[in-house]
Amino acid sequence: MPPYSTNLGAPSSPQRVWDKEVISGDGLRGGKAKHPFRSRVGIWVPPTAKYYKRLPGMAAMPYTHPIGRRWVESGHLRRASPAETQARAYAVAATLQLEYLDLRHFRANDLRVLLDEESALWRERLHWDYRSSANLLLQYVDSHLLVGYVALDQKKICGYTFCVQEQAKAIIGGVFATRAAHASAPATAVEAKLLDHLLETLLHTPGLERIESQLLLYPHGTHRAAFEKAGFRLFPRLFMELDIDADTAPEPARNHDWDHEISLLGGALQIRRWQETDFEAATRTIAAAYADHIDSAINDQYCSIAGANRFLHNIVRFPGCGQFEIDASCVVLDTQSGSLQAVLLASRISPDIGHITQICVSPNLRRQHIGQTLLEVAANRLRRMGCRSVTLTVTEANRAAIDLYTKLGYRTRHSFDAMLWTA
Ligand SMILES: CC(C)(COP(=O)(O)OP(=O)(O)OC[C@H]1O[C@@H](n2cnc3c(N)ncnc32)[C@H](O)[C@@H]1OP(=O)(O)O)[C@@H](O)C(=O)NCCC(=O)NCCS
Numbered sequence: 001m002p003p004y005s006t007n008l009g010a011p012s013s014p015q016r017v018w019d020k021e022v023i024s025g026d027g028l029r030g031g032k033a034k035h036p037f038r039s040r041v042g043i044w045v046p047p048t049a050k051y052y053k054r055l056p057g058m059a060a061m062p063y064t065h066p067i068g069r070r071w072v073e074s075g076h077l078r079r080a081s082p083a084e085t086q087a088r089a090y091a092v093a094a095t096l097q098l099e100y101l102d103l104r105h106f107r108a109n110d111l112r113v114l115l116d117e118e119s120a121l122w123r124e125r126l127h128w129d130y131r132s133s134a135n136l137l138l139q140y141v142d143s144h145l146l147v148g149y150v151a152l153d154q155k156k157i158c159g160y161t162f163c164v165q166e167q168a169k170a171i172i173g174g175v176f177a178t179r180a181a182h183a184s185a186p187a188t189a190v191e192a193k194l195l196d197h198l199l200e201t202l203l204h205t206p207g208l209e210r211i212e213s214q215l216l217l218y219p220h221g222t223h224r225a226a227f228e229k230a231g232f233r234l235f236p237r238l239f240m241e242l243d244i245d246a247d248t249a250p251e252p253a254r255n256h257d258w259d260h261e262i263s264l265l266g267g268a269l270q271i272r273r274w275q276e277t278d279f280e281a282a283t284r285t286i287a288a289a290y291a292d293h294i295d296s297a298i299n300d301q302y303c304s305i306a307g308a309n310r311f312l313h314n315i316v317r318f319p320g321c322g323q324f325e326i327d328a329s330c331v332v333l334d335t336q337s338g339s340l341q342a343v344l345l346a347s348r349i350s351p352d353i354g355h356i357t358q359i360c361v362s363p364n365l366r367r368q369h370i371g372q373t374l375l376e377v378a379a380n381r382l383r384r385m386g387c388r389s390v391t392l393t394v395t396e397a398n399r400a401a402i403d404l405y406t407k408l409g410y411r412t413r414h415s416f417d418a419m420l421w422t423a
Contacts (some may be wrong), residue, residue, distance in 0.1 A: 049156045080226050087377045098190065100197050103148035103162055108138035111150070114157055118176040122217060125306040126239065126391075126414065129350040131321035137162070137173075149197045151177060151190050158183055161194040163202065163211075169300070170202050172213035172419075175223070188222065195226040203230060203421075211421040212299060216393065220415040235298050236396040239414040240405050244354075245388040262377070264332065264370060269341060269378060274329035279316075281340035282331065289360035294397045298418045313347055321357045322347030328354060328381040332361075332370055341365055346382065349391065353380035356392040359401075371404055379408075 082247050115134040122130035139161075147170070148162035159177030163170045175198075177183075177190035202211055211232070215223060220236050227234060262271040283305055290302035301307035316324045328346035333339065342365065345358040357379060361370045379390055392410070394401050395418070 023255075023399065032187075079345065098158070098185065098193070099152040100149045100194065103141065103146055103150055103160060104144040105362060106141060106150055106157070108142045109390065110157060111138060111141060111160060111384060114160060114176065114178060117178055117180070118174075118217075120130070121176075121179070123350070125217060127350055127353050127389075128322075132323065136319060138303050147201070148196070149194050149201075151194055153184055158185070159187070159190040159194050161198050163198060165202075165208070165237065168207055168209040170205075170211045172198065172202075172211065172215075174217070175215065176217070192223065192226050195223055196229075199230040209423040210300065211419075212417070213419040214298075215419075217415050218416060222415055222417075227349075227417075227419045227421075232421045233295070235418040235420070237416055237418050238394050238396055238402070238412045239416065240392055240394060240410040241413045242379065242390045242405075242408065242410045243388070244383045244390055246383060262373070263335070264373060265368060268335060269332050269365075269370070270335050271330050271332050271373065274326055274331060274343075274345065278331055278340060278343070279309070279312060282343045283312055285343055285362060286312070286358065286360055288362060291363075294395050296316075298395065298420055312345075314356045315347070322349035322355045324357075325354065325382070325385070327385065328378045330374060330377055332374065342370050342374060344378050346378050346390075348387070352386060352388045354378070354385075354387040354390045359392075372408065375404070375408055 051059075115138065119130040119134050122128040138144075145164075146162040147165050148160060150157055151159035158176070161172070161175035162171040172195075175191045175194050177185075177187040177194070179187050181192075199211075201210060213227070213232075214237065216239065224234060233330070263269065264271065284304065287305050288307040290296045293302065296302040299311075301311040315321055325346045325348055330344050331340050332342035334341055342361040343358060344356065347355045347357050349355045359374060360369060361374075382390055390410075391413075392405065393416075394405065396402070396415070
């Protein structure tokens with residue numbers, strides 16, 4: 001399952017443009033914000049006791065490092081829990097004097113620098129080349145089709161969030177605030193505030209029945225409070241990686257590839273490369289494989305044939321989950337009936353990193369090493385195409401898939417959250 005599938009490729013109708021509004025931070029009264037965590041030389045320092053007094057309810061809150069999420073307590077360092085980090089972000093957000101404007105007042109050029117910085121963070125944290133997604137997003141900003149907010153710090157753009165709304169469903173595709181040293185507010189605090197504004201707007205939108213979001217870039221718990229406060233359920237997800245570097249990775253158990261015909265279950269099934277004509281059959285297989293599945297709760301595209309079809313089109317045609325790699329994507333066919341029984345779709349998230357965007361096997365054929373063989377085939381293809389590792393995302397509650405990936409050597413590199421709100 002991809003990190004998110006925002007349907008950016010296929011928005012259905014133009015959105016209502018709200019009146020221009022300025023929402024100022026609910027900050028301390030009186031003029032320009034003096035940020036208490038910022039020293040003159042740009043080093044983050046603990047706030048003073050005087051500062052605590054100015055934050056109702058926060059008097060007992062110890063200092064947490066705004067960037068490193070470490071907690072200073074009696075001279076000892078320990079990692080702050082997500083709840084502690086969130087509480088701190090909200091305390092900071094409450095002091096900010098930023099402006100929050102409707103995203104549709106802005107043009108792509110206004111946001112380009114911020115998205116370049118966000119792309120750098122995707123590269124640093126996940127080795128993910130986010131630039132084509134960012135370019136697509138900027139096109140949509142120019143079309144004024146996205147619902148969202150931009151944060152301004154002394155008239156300069158310092159953050160944004162966006163969502164795609166389609167009839168009764170909205171998908172929050174991202175939130176990001178600058179990490180630049182000159183920023184007068186910690187990024188997590190600005191992001192929390194942006195999410196507050198967006199969620200408040202969405203929750204007051206008539207007819208909206210469902211909001212989904214997967215914030216792959218942020219570690220599990222980072223924006224939990226904003227979503228939980230708005231009534232969302234959270235589903236932890238994992239970002240896993242397998243080393244397939246020709247020099248360092250161990251040889252795969254079986255050197256599968258469809259250069260040599262691969263048959264399974266004594267010739268009853270056969271694996272072949274993905275073809276454009278597989279769309280319809282793959283759609284049916286995906287919908288059947290995800291019936292009553294945890295991922296259908298998180299992403300309702302899995303719940304219907306029409307939804308699975310949109311999901312497939314997004315994966316194959318648009319770069320939200322990397323550039324589709326037809327040469328590493330494959331299907332399993334029943335040799336007698338020709339019916340499609342399993343599918344694996346692969347993409348590239350950077351020149352040397354492959355990504356599994358989808359793998360599923362028909363329910364009646366599970367536990368016969370079909371999924372395992374598909375993953376081995378894809379890893380071999382990606383290795384031959386110059387990739388040094390393969391990544392994927394999986395819901396923490398999906399034990400079957402996690403056991404499969406772990407057996408093949410995938411390791412968790414990062415955990416993040418999927419969020420869901422239903423009316
Ligand atoms: C996950 C999925 C693709 C696995 O396919 P599969 O063909 O049944 O898996 P395999 O037979 O190749 O399993 C290989 C190994 O994975 C592990 N595994 C697979 N399914 C398991 C299960 N239900 N429980 C425990 N371990 C499991 C086992 O270690 C197994 O080896 P073993 O049978 O020798 O013990 C399949 O269950 C599926 O389609 N699920 C629904 C869609 C899905 O969740 N996709 C993944 C989204 S991230």
